[in-house]
Amino acid sequence: MDDLLLLVHRIPYPPNKGDKIRSFHLLRFLAQRYRVHLGAFVDDAQDWAHQQRLQDCCTDICLIGLDPRRAKLRSLTGLLSAEALSVAYYRNAAMAAWVKSKLAAGIRRVVVFSSVMAQYVEHEADDVCCIVDFCDVDSDKWRQYAAAKSWPLSWLYRRESERLLAFDRRIASVSRAALFVSEGEAALFRRLAPESAEHTDCWHNGVDTAFFDPALSFDNPFSADAASLTFTGAMDYWANVDAVVWFAREVLPRVREVIPSAQFWIVGGRPTADVRALAALPGVHVTGGVPDVRPYVAHAQAVVAPLRIARGVQNKVLEAMAMAKPVLATRAAMDGIEPNPAFDALVADSVDDLAARTVALLHEGDVGGLGTLGRHWVEAHYNWERNLASLARWLQPGQESWNEEQ
Known part of the structure; x- marks a missing residue:
């Protein structure tokens, strides 16, 4: 060598x-x-x-x-x-x-x-x-x-x-x-x-598809009657902070007007003061660092990636896709992912559009099978x-x- x-x-x-x-x-x-x-x-x-x-x-x-x-x-x-x-x-x-x-x-x-x-x-x-x-x-x-x-x-x-x-x-x-x-x-x-x-x-x-595997079993961290949405990431990173603050303060209230049981879980270490303050809002939970993010992904109705500032590939998106979860995202968050027009159904940049897509997904479920498609997409490309x-x-x-x- x-x-x-x-x-x-x-x-x-x-x-x-x-x-x-x-x-x-x-x-x-x-x-x-x-x-x-x-x-x-x-x-x-x-x-x-x-x-x-x-x-x-x-x-x-x-x-x-x-x-x-x-x-x-x-x-x-x-x-x-x-x-x-x-x-x-x-x-x-x-x-x-x-x-x-x-x-x-x-x-x-x-x-x-x-x-x-x-x-x-x-x-x-x-x-x-x-x-x-x-x-x-x-x-x-x-x-x-x-x-x-x-x-x-x-x-x-x-x-x-x-x-x-x-x-x-x-x-x-x-x-x-x-x-x-x-x-x-x-x-x-x-x-x-x-x-x-x-x-x-x-x-x-x-992506380690054996680790991020939808076939694995995890205890449910959410209440049974909640419609849970999860964001994962380092919560001292400004782009992530901007994303969750925007979603929690602008998008989630519109979702909860239609679906009061909607819950937004922010999962990641070192949350800033701005992120911790979001826990005072109805339906918002800030976990801080957790030993394993997979239970929060596995039992969520969807993963959200509402990044307004982003470069490159978002691992949080790939890991959610690997676990066969539909991903509600902005175009910036999906920009580095190998494109597939099917994923566009859950992509939006405005508050109203992202809220509407979130409501539709929580009401109807993943009727388009985008979670399964995401898993196959990761296996093929990552x-x-x-x-x-x-x-x-x-x-x-x-x-x-x-x-x-x-």
Whole structure:
């Protein structure tokens, strides 16, 4: 086996949120084929308990604690320069020294997960085969944030969008491949960074269909007479917060006018104050972190994904589909999913339209069989091993850097 350096912005275990699910499966795939040297940050103290799990599958690991509050302050140094705040957020001298030692030892294959980690190998790009998994076009996410906020946040987010895009373009141009989570994200980046279009590609996420299996049995967390709707996700993530606040305050009241038994369950760790406040509304429940989200999905009449700001593929949608649940969603939430016109019956962006689709589904049930179709769709399009195989070709021996191929 050859050696490979894998740099990840957040420890890739446990696979309990979107980016960690993708990075965990990436690590597992690479560890079967290379001697992996893993460098990552730990921004949740509870994740240190999983250090041994990573040591068991890697040749070497470097985990460095990252205090989000201090990192935010450090990121402000970016205001004194032209760089993106996100890049400064993840700057660390110890990580830089560890990466430098690995490259000095002769490692020539590098996989970067999240472009901000490319700062540690940017100046070595001519000497290594560097693959960057951008996942999403994050600069466009910041652009969406800017449009949704008032000054001064609108200015700050717009600046971040511009600076991060400039950084990402520079990184992509010196990498062998710039990879994204969907063809839609890859196509957007090709438009934004035409100089790297020829080596911009994608590899799709997958779903563990044995874990998210509708045939499994779970205790019902809901009352028997409730018409339950479930949202799952990290509840300190602004796009998720915006989604549940909008649904709970605008959509659910219209649904409950027709179906008083309708209940909205917000399931996810670290809910913000805005999310916790929703529990005071009629029919809204905020669980906080739970050991297993599957009971809340399995026994719901439907899963809702009312995201108004989104990039890439929503794992929460794929997992619900894998459990054969109909998904009521906005177009933004479904944008990264392999399209099927049948799913459009449950997609809406306005309050009135989403409420109407919700009422119809709760009244009539899944008469169109969209839950079953979703399960089949996931099985056909979201297999981890099959989708990761498209990544392997960029790491084949031969050319040792993209620049040498030109």
